[in-house]
Amino acid sequence: MSRISACSGAGRAHALAVLMGIAGLAGATAADAVEMPPPPSARSTPAAPAPAPPAAATRARPSTATPAQARLRVGARGRLVRDLQRELRRRGQRIAVDGVFGPATKRAVQRFQRRLGLRATGVVDGKLLRRLGLRMRRAAGAGVGRVAPRAGSYVKVFPVAGDHSYANDWGAPRAQGGHEGTDIMADRHTPVVAADGGVVSKISRTETGLGGIYLWIRRPDGIQFYYAHMQSIVPGLQLGSNVTAGQVVGSVGNSGDARYGATHLHFEVRRDWTPFNPYPELTGVDPDHAGASR
Structure with a gap:
């Protein structure tokens, strides 16, 4: 008889129990493997949201066409080009004021650069704009309504509440003589506001004379503003x-003798009906404008 057959019933029962125990342990291990949560490295977690790009990346890049960085050359167009052409005309250059920087404007710029002793590139940069007394300004938050007054000798608030440009054109040649105010270039319908408090002393809603549609405001001390x-x-x-x-x-419009020209506000300040240059007053309430005086 073999040893296996010779094993006692108790021995066979013990062996069978061992085998069943091993099988049960394997089954329990398999069940545990299904029910146990996976280790952290294997867990399925929701994808983390992509980090927001830095503020500098999402913020709109500032315009490069600021006065100090502007470069006008052939092909440019717009109000700044028109103002450039107007100012070149005032300084003796024969040039059309059409707002288009073409070959004729380039030649006029080159002639003016030579007059100033600059390299005649025909390209207008911020430095040349300042020499011409031109600089653009956007009135932040300006709109129809009241504008908070700011300190000044006579002019408390800049008279045009919107995009504008202006130069020291006092005394510039005009058909009727030297210019007696400052022309503030702006788009049609840009709001015009009172430079200071006062009383309306003259008014015309219809085109009359050189000023077209005009308005006079007199301060209590007799200083008068003409629009x-x-x-x-x-x-x-x-x-x-x-x-x-x-x-x-x-x-803003172009009524009166300006009807065929660019839209702008002619602004004067007078003391006892005698006009004086308003440019220093305007720059006093418009710190963003730093155009060169003549």
Whole structure:
């Protein structure tokens, strides 16, 4: 008889129990492997949201066409080109004011650069714009309504509440003689506001004479502000009306003898009816403008 057959019943039972125990352990291990959560490295976790790009990447890049960085060359067009052409004409250059920087404008720029002793590139940079007294400014948050007054000798608020440019054109040649104010270049319908508080002393809603649609505002001390070539005057304003600094009184146009030219506001300041150069007053309330004086 073999040893296996010779094993006692108890021995066979023990061997069978061992084998069953091993099988049970394997089964339990398999069950545990299904039910146990996977280790952290193997867990399925939601994909983390992509990190937001840095603020500098999402923020709109600032315009490079700022006054100090502007470079006007052949092919440029717009109001700044038109203002450049106007200023070159005032300085003796024969050039059309059409807002298009073409070959004729380039030649005029080159002639002016030679006059200043600069290299005649025909390209206008921020430095040359400043020499011409030109600089662009965007009135941040400006719109129809009242503008908070700012300190100044006579002009408390800049008279055009919107995009504009201007130069020291006092005394520039005009058909009727030397220019007696400052031309503030701006788009049609740009709001015009009272430079200071006062009383409406003269008003015309129809085109009359050189000024077209115009308005006079007199301060209590006799200083008068003259607004000419306007597109319109706000309803309700009339002779004797009181206005406060920053109050909208009308809009920019090209009425009167400016009807065939660029839209702008002709602005004067007078003392005892004698005009004086308003440019220093305007730059006093417009710190973003640093055009060169003549």
